[in-house]
Amino acid sequence: MEQTIQILHCGDIHLDSPFSRLSVEKSERRRAELRETFLGVMRYVRDKAIPLVLISGDLFDSDFATGSTIETLRREIAACAPTQFVISPGNHDPYTMRSVYATGRLPENVHIFKEEGLARFDLADLSISVYGWAFLRKTHSFSPLAGKRVEDAGRLNLICGHAFLDNVLSDCCPVTGEDIAGFGAHYAALGHIHKYSEGTRLGETLCAYCGCLEGRSFDEPGIGGVNLIEATKDGDAWRLRSERILFGKRRYETLQIDITGCAEEKDVLAKLTAAISAHGYGEETTLRIRLMGELPTDFVLPQLSAEEFGVYSLDIQDMTTPTYNCAYLERDMTVKGELYRTLLPRLSGGTPEERAAAADALRVGLAALENRDITII
Numbered sequence: 579m580e581q582t583i584q585i586l587h588c589g590d591i592h593l594d595s596p597f598s599r600l601s602v603e604k605s606e607r608r609r610a611e612l613r614e615t616f617l618g619v620m621r622y623v624r625d626k627a628i629p630l631v632l633i634s635g636d637l638f639d640s641d642f643a644t645g646s647t648i649e650t651l652r653r654e655i656a657a658c659a660p661t662q663f664v665i666s667p668g669n670h671d672p673y674t675m676r677s678v679y680a681t682g683r684l685p686e687n688v689h690i691f692k693e694e695g696l697a698r699f700d701l702a703d704l705s706i707s708v709y710g711w712a713f714l715r716k717t718h719s720f721s722p723l724a725g726k727r728v729e730d731a732g733r734l735n736l737i738c739g740h741a742f743l744d745n746v747l748s749d750c751c752p753v754t755g756e757d758i759a760g761f762g763a764h765y766a767a768l769g770h771i772h773k774y775s776e777g778t779r780l781g782e783t784l785c786a787y788c789g790c791l792e793g794r795s796f797d798e799p800g801i802g803g804v805n806l807i808e809a810t811k812d813g814d815a816w817r818l819r820s821e822r823i824l825f826g827k828r829r830y831e832t833l834q835i836d837i838t839g840c841a842e843e844k845d846v847l848a849k850l851t852a853a854i855s856a857h858g859y860g861e862e863t864t865l866r867i868r869l870m871g872e873l874p875t876d877f878v879l880p881q882l883s884a885e886e887f888g889v890y891s892l893d894i895q896d897m898t899t900p901t902y903n904c905a906y907l908e909r910d911m912t913v914k915g916e917l918y919r920t921l922l923p924r925l926s927g928g929t930p931e932e933r934a935a936a937a938d939a940l941r942v943g944l945a946a947l948e949n950r951d952i953t954i955i
């Protein structure tokens with residue numbers, strides 16, 4: 579008889595993140611949205627009656643959590659029973675005596691790994707074994723899987739842990755691909771890398787990072803989500819299928835747009851609008867646009883607002899360089915020529931940031947010397 583089991587893998591949720599780059603009001607709203615997104619996952623688990631949830635670390639952003647977050651967590655997890663939750667504390671929320679894991683009185687359907695070394699948790703009635711470990715502090719210096727093998731190959735064997743895969747010098751649990759392949763589990767639910775990527779096969783093991791649930795900065799682009807694993811028993815073997823389910827409410831994205839050749843303000847607007855709509859960015863997107871290319875020295879960039887483009891928030895980085903008549907400026911005996919010659923080493927030889935800063939200085943300087951309006955974005 580065919581038996582199918584669904585397993586939900588999530589992690590790097592970072593509840594109660596400070597979102598410190600945002601204003602007080604916006605950061606409070608983002609914390610609430612993050613909790614709301616997490617509640618969405620819990621609703622999904624209940625609606626689909628998923629029997630097992632793996633949380634691969636960094637459920638909390640730190641070992642501090644607000645009373646209301648702990649209360650919500652307790653209530654939501656209890657309401658999911660008989661679903662079992664297995665949690666592997668990560669580098670942001672290590673298992674310590676004062677952590678929520680030790681003091682939070684979490685419901686009975688939660689199992690938390692408490693040791694740095696490999697431990698095993700069996701779901702008796704489902705013939706599933708989950709192997710995992712805990713961070714006990716900010717660092718974890720060895721691979722709990724090294725040289726180990728699953729103990730009972732007849733069960734559905736899973737790994738749940740926070741680890742930096744194939745980064746042997748890392749002090750964030752340096753597990754290697756060979757460790758995972760050699761261990762011989764069916765699925766490895768990893769946390770730590772916030773970017774979701776398709777699962778990879780390491781030996782017989784499907785191995786995946788779930789990414790975060792909500793991006794918190796431009797370093798964490800895309801809409802966050804969870805991995806839904808469907809394991810089907812086929813004779814003695816298990817067949818696994820992985821599906822990405824999106825839950826994030828907002829996303830951070832960066833677009834690099836070359837505006838060379840734009841002669842007027844409306845050309846820039848048209849180019850940006852086309853790029854934004856091609857990517858389908860809207861109210862859910864905090865967008866950074868990096869403007870590239872060359873512009874005439876007297877070109878004044880228009881003021882660009884998030885509302886104009888229908889996105890949540892807009893951050894413009896002007897990395898354009900001015901096209902200038904360098905042969906003329908080089909020989910120019912006025913202050914303009916002097917300005918150009920002073921900036922020339924950085925315009926032609928610095929890092930991209932230095933070149934951009936020097937180009938800004940030249941554009942603003944020439945504009946000032948020519949009594950033109952200056953707009954600095």
Ligand SMILES: [Mn+2]
Pocket residue numbers: 590635636668670770772
């Ligand atoms: Mn994390």
